[in-house]
Every structure is written in structure tokens, then in C-alpha cells.
Amino acid sequence: MIFEDRTVKSHRGGGRRRRRTSRRLPVAPWMVMVAVAVITMSAVTVVFVNAVRSGCDGSTYRVPVAAANSIVPVLEEQARNWEETSPDYEGSCIGVEVNRVASGDAAAGLSGDWNERNFGSRPAAWVPDSSAWIDWIADSGSVEDISAADPVIIGSSHLVVAASEASLEEHPWLAGANWDEIVARSAAGDISVAAAEPRRSSAGLQALLNVALNDTGEIERESVTAWSDALDNGRTAVTTGKLFGQVTDIIAEEGDPETFADAYVAFDYEVESFNQGANEFQLETVEPQESLPDPIYPYLVLESAGWVNDIDAEVASQFGEYLEQNLEGTARSATEAPEVSTRSNDGVIRGETVRSAVQEWYLQRxxxxxxxxxxxxxxxxxxxxxxxxxxxxxxxxxxxxxxxxxxxxxxxxxxxxxxxxxxxxxxxxxxxxxxxxxxxxxxxxxxxxxxxxxxxxxxxxxxxxxxxxxxxxxxxxxxxxxxxxxxxxxxxxxxxxxxxxxxxxxxxxxxxxxxxxxxxxxxxxxxxxxxxxxxxxxxxxxxxxxxxxxxxxxxxx
Missing domain, CATH: 3.40.50.410 (von Willebrand factor, type A domain)
Incomplete structure (x- = not known):
């Protein structure tokens, strides 16, 4: 994910909650990205703003937005700021309610049965932490023309391999390795790698695509097998957070965290978050050669979904326009976004490619x-x-x-x-x-x-x-x-x-x-x-x- 300042050293080798009310969530490092956009108002200014909220009347009508865990604090802050500007639809006050939904869970719900008690109402807009999930939905056909929508890109995440200083000294080749070498050495048992499952974790999905996608945009079964063997020799969990949580437990019990794994595949912000709470055990990052471009955070209005009416789509669209205008230096239109892949025959990871990768993974697990x-x-x-x-x-x-x-x-x-x-x-x-x-x-x-x-x-x-x-x-x-x-x-x-x-x-x-x-x-x-x-x-x-x-x-x- 994009940060203003990075505290992680870089070696360039080149937890359903039944929903009854809005949830208060912990602040993720993502919030640093838009800190410059948050202006602290004086009491006089607040009074003035409230006094001029004449653009709309009555209670605020809010539409649900499903967002990946790490982007929720940013969106909640922006949603509050937006409502202070008195947005309206035909004179009625409008806003958004941001619901925390892991991208894999949202993709499964949007392409099947959406669990409202877990994730709130079906969303009018969606912010996954990788556009690959949109490709997944597009291939399922559950939301018509989802891939034709024009999302606002509000950030990106950077996939890295993280290891302790001692591990990097033991495995110096990591600093200049590509994915093929990492997989081969892991499968052979030369190094133990920890990574999340691809069906529920965006970092796990991005890792699998890096490993298995060939130059023609197809998934190589042998590469999936090799990655599966690598994680059998190492560690895996549903999410990166659960992996790091196990390491944190070892540290709390005064054990040796070096014994858990030699290296971790994760997003950079996940590594930074871990380092902030891991005491003396710190991870440094290396960037594998020949990686796919960073996955992007798209704000996507689900206007073609059958459950989204015209009013909800308009409200969600207005919030998207606000994000594009106010996340200066971060948000941008889809036409300005980086391509999702450079390894397929036309530079794009397609939905069938994503589904094929995950399906092949589970066939072998x-x-x-x-x-x-x-x-x-x-x-x-x-x-x-x-x-x-x-x-x-x-x-x-x-x-x-x-x-x-x-x-x-x-x-x-x-x-x-x-x-x-x-x-x-x-x-x-x-x-x-x-x-x-x-x-x-x-x-x-x-x-x-x-x-x-x-x-x-x-x-x-x-x-x-x-x-x-x-x-x-x-x-x-x-x-x-x-x-x-x-x-x-x-x-x-x-x-x-x-x-x-x-x-x-x-x-x-x-x-x-x-x-x-x-x-x-x-x-x-x-x-x-x-x-x-x-x-x-x-x-x-x-x-x-x-x-x-x-x-x-x-x-x-």
C-alpha cells in the first residue's frame, strides 16, 4: 500500500460480526496515506459548517460501501468529511456507511449469497484491496458489466518478501531472487516460506499469480504444484494477519520467532504493522525480480448489480467523485491506473485467469x-x-x-x-x-x-x-x-x-x-x-x- 514514509528497511534486489450498528475499527497504517487531507476544524468553524447545511433536509440517507479491512479507516474519515459538505440527492441529505468486509469474503458474497448479518447490507459500492477480485466477479457473471465500470483508484499495495536480518544473512540470495528461484528453493526445503491462502487473502492471491502466471497469461499447473509444495514445507494460514499472529504468540511466550519461518510473503503495510508490535524481532523487505505490477484499490460503484437502485448508485457515485477530488496525489481515474499485469498476452489479468489459479490451487490442496x-x-x-x-x-x-x-x-x-x-x-x-x-x-x-x-x-x-x-x-x-x-x-x-x-x-x-x-x-x-x-x-x-x-x-x- 502507498505510504508517505516507510519505516521498513528495503533490500531492493533488482479476525462475522453480526451487524447491528456501525462498527468502530482499529486504525490501519493506510491512514497515513491521506493524513494530509484531514484538516482539524476549530469549534467556530464546526458551528459555521453546521449552520450552512442548508443544501439538504432531514435525516441522512446512507448507502452501504463494502471495503477491504486496511482501507476502512481512510474511507470512514472521508465519509465523515463528505457529509460535512452537505451532499444531497434532490434536497435529501445523503452519505455512505462503510462496512468492513475482507476482499475474498466480498467476492464470494457478491458472486453468491451475501451474508447481511456478517457484512451489512449488500453494497452499492465496493473497495477490494486488489483489482484481481473484480476480475473474479467479472468471470462469474454475477454482476453484469462489472468489468466495464470506471472505478476511482484510491491506492495500491506492494507485495514483498520479508525476512529477519539473521535470515537474510543466512539466505543472501533472497535480495536478488525472482519468484522462480524462491519457489524452487522453498519446494526443495532450502528455505521455509510463510504465505496466506489465495482464496481469502489478497496477498496470498497476488503471490499465487506471481508464481503461476506465464508470459501468455495462462496458469501453469506445475508452478501451482511447486508453490503448494513450498508452503507444505513452510507455513500457511487463511490470512497474512493470522500468520503474523502466530509469530506474535511465539514472541509473547518468549519463544524463538526465527523458528517459525525463514521468509514471509506479504504486503508491505502488513509487514510494517507487524514490526510496530513485534518488539526486537523485526522484518526487512526484499522485492522479488520480475514481479507483477502492484495490485490497486478500486472504488467501484456496483450500478449494474440487481440490488442497487438508481438512487443508491447516484449516492455512491457522488462519494466516488468526492474521493477522486480529495485524495489528492493518491486517487486517480481508471484510465490513469497502472495495468494489472504485464505477463499476459494483452497486459491484463483476466477473470478466468484468476479463477483458474485459485481453482487449480484448491484442486491440489x-x-x-x-x-x-x-x-x-x-x-x-x-x-x-x-x-x-x-x-x-x-x-x-x-x-x-x-x-x-x-x-x-x-x-x-x-x-x-x-x-x-x-x-x-x-x-x-x-x-x-x-x-x-x-x-x-x-x-x-x-x-x-x-x-x-x-x-x-x-x-x-x-x-x-x-x-x-x-x-x-x-x-x-x-x-x-x-x-x-x-x-x-x-x-x-x-x-x-x-x-x-x-x-x-x-x-x-x-x-x-x-x-x-x-x-x-x-x-x-x-x-x-x-x-x-x-x-x-x-x-x-x-x-x-x-x-x-x-x-x-x-x-x-
Missing amino acids: RQANVLAVMDRSEHMGLTDANGLTNVDLASEDLRELTGQLQDSSQMGLWSFTDDVSGEYQQALVQPKTLGQDDQRGSIDTAISNILPGSGGSPLYAVIDSSLSYMEERQVEEATDSILIFTAATGDPVSPLSQDDLLNRIAESDSTLRVNIVGYGGADGELLSEIAQATGGGYVDATDGVNGEDLLALVLGV
Whole structure:
């Protein structure tokens, strides 16, 4: 990303939140970029500005803008400044509401089902942190003519390889290496590299394109394989932030961060943010030779999307014009923007290229084999402030996860309670590959029919049964797991005790992981202990959980 001042040394080798109100977000380094545009007004000036807000009347009508995490503080500041100028539409006050949505999540939502509880209302404008996501959407056909729009470019991000001083001394070739050399040495185990997954991380996507895109604009399967091998020998996570978070944890525990990885692929602003909180362990940056041009931040009005009406499109367009005028030296029209790529046959990375890269990546990565188990006992009937039951919330989360998993992944669905005769659990959908026989549609229909019951939660017995069931149905070359959605505080129903269940888990040699998502009223300590006993994890969804975290939970990332 563009900065006024860089504090990172350069060796040139050449965390769904359910949305109820506006969120207050931490300030990212991006804000430095537009600091010169922020003018502190005196109290007299503020009074004067408010007094002359005669261009519009009544409450402010705001349209939603979805923005990548790092650009949110900039846009929020600019949105407040814009409203001080009294923008109007036919005499009514207008503004924008900036919603924080990771670019990968936004791309998935815009091309499929948009999760309003996680990300706010469907946006009238979108600011991803790489134009490659726009190419992705364009290829999906979900937003007509999206690639023909004329965005305002409000910044760019710079992909680097970062390493500590000690690591650079051990691997001096990094300072002049190109991507082919980095991949080859990583795949061979000469150096351990950490990078994010491409489907949810813009830095991860940009790294994959740098590695796999050839001179004719095509994705080379062998290069994807080599990068996959490189990260198998190194480290990967859903986002760069999660990778750096693991390093920060090592430092906090007084461990040696040098043991985590020799080098990191990240955007420069992510490295700077890490260095600001990493104490004595600092990373320096090198710039790989023959890199693609920097990814740009486009402000794109989604005027051709079916959910954006003419008024919303006009309001979003007016804000875009304000950004272009007031982010002087940074914002520019699309015609002035750098080309996205110089390696394809016409200088542009196309949507099918982006989708092909990510699809090839996932074809070569481990897929999921998951049994989803939905508690529908009386605790799942509790409601939140919006009147939604725990079953409603869990159902939406399961739908989002189902949409994010690849077609080659396998899923089945159970529900359970003690208010029915016979077994506690009910098999609603038999496990099957999601891309086969409309398996997603079958799961969606079954989810719609799940209602909270009146009985207790036979949690321990159902976990025991699901383990026995899945132990006979494990899939080679897949991540096998059980994903339980519950608000249980214990198990007053089944004959098994917690100790019985934990002993059963301890005596098993199965690699099956039990992951648990807890909702309002759940005993998180209890559920976490059970999940961790299997090598799985627990997520507290009381205040919401996003699809990124669920996907990471299931894949064990």
C-alpha cells in the first residue's frame, strides 16, 4: 500500500460480526496515506459548517460501501468529511456507511449469497484491496458489466518478501531472487516460506499469480504444484494477519520467532504493522525480480448489480467523485491506473485467469470431509436481540460454510435432541461430494426444516455416535472432521458423562477432529475442552462468526 514514509528497511534486489450498528475499527497504517487531507476544524468553524447545511433536509440517507479491512479507516474519515459538505440527492441529505468486509469474503458474497448479518447490507459500492477480485466477479457473471465500470483508484499495495536480518544473512540470495528461484528453493526445503491462502487473502492471491502466471497469461499447473509444495514445507494460514499472529504468540511466550519461518510473503503495510508490535524481532523487505505490477484499490460503484437502485448508485457515485477530488496525489481515474499485469498476452489479468489459479490451487490442496451436526434442543431456541434463534444463526453459518467449500469436498448433515423417540440423532442428508447430485441443495433444504425442540441436549452421546460413524467413512487425502453447532451447557440426558466421552476420545487412534461452534448460552470452556481433546477447535459465535473462521476450522488451517 502507498505510504508517505516507510519505516521498513528495503533490500531492493533488482479476525462475522453480526451487524447491528456501525462498527468502530482499529486504525490501519493506510491512514497515513491521506493524513494530509484531514484538516482539524476549530469549534467556530464546526458551528459555521453546521449552520450552512442548508443544501439538504432531514435525516441522512446512507448507502452501504463494502471495503477491504486496511482501507476502512481512510474511507470512514472521508465519509465523515463528505457529509460535512452537505451532499444531497434532490434536497435529501445523503452519505455512505462503510462496512468492513475482507476482499475474498466480498467476492464470494457478491458472486453468491451475501451474508447481511456478517457484512451489512449488500453494497452499492465496493473497495477490494486488489483489482484481481473484480476480475473474479467479472468471470462469474454475477454482476453484469462489472468489468466495464470506471472505478476511482484510491491506492495500491506492494507485495514483498520479508525476512529477519539473521535470515537474510543466512539466505543472501533472497535480495536478488525472482519468484522462480524462491519457489524452487522453498519446494526443495532450502528455505521455509510463510504465505496466506489465495482464496481469502489478497496477498496470498497476488503471490499465487506471481508464481503461476506465464508470459501468455495462462496458469501453469506445475508452478501451482511447486508453490503448494513450498508452503507444505513452510507455513500457511487463511490470512497474512493470522500468520503474523502466530509469530506474535511465539514472541509473547518468549519463544524463538526465527523458528517459525525463514521468509514471509506479504504486503508491505502488513509487514510494517507487524514490526510496530513485534518488539526486537523485526522484518526487512526484499522485492522479488520480475514481479507483477502492484495490485490497486478500486472504488467501484456496483450500478449494474440487481440490488442497487438508481438512487443508491447516484449516492455512491457522488462519494466516488468526492474521493477522486480529495485524495489528492493518491486517487486517480481508471484510465490513469497502472495495468494489472504485464505477463499476459494483452497486459491484463483476466477473470478466468484468476479463477483458474485459485481453482487449480484448491484442486491440489487437501479437501474437506465433514459431518455437520446441528443441535436443536431447547437451548437452541434462545433468541438474540434481533429475535433470531440460535438455530437460525447456526443455519445461516452452515449455509455460508457450505457455499465456501469446494465441489470436491464432502458433507453430510445430522440434527439431534432428546424430544424424539429412538436415537438422539437424525441423519438428514447422507455424506456426499458437494458437487454431486445437487448435494448443496439437499443440505440447504434440510437446514430450512430444522427447528428448535423442547428437550435437553444429549451432546456426549451424539459426539460418540458421530465419531463412530465418521471413523468408518474417512476419505483419503481429505481433512476429516465433525462440525457441531450447539448452545449446550452440558449433557443432562445421555448415559455418557463428560469423563466417559474424554476417555473414549483418548483411547481412540482416529485422526478425526471434532470442531464445535457455540451460540448464546453455551459453556465455552466445556465445549473447548472436548474439541481440543480431538485436536479440533472451538469458536464462540455468541457475537457472530465469519465464514473465513469456519472454513479455517474445518480445514484445520
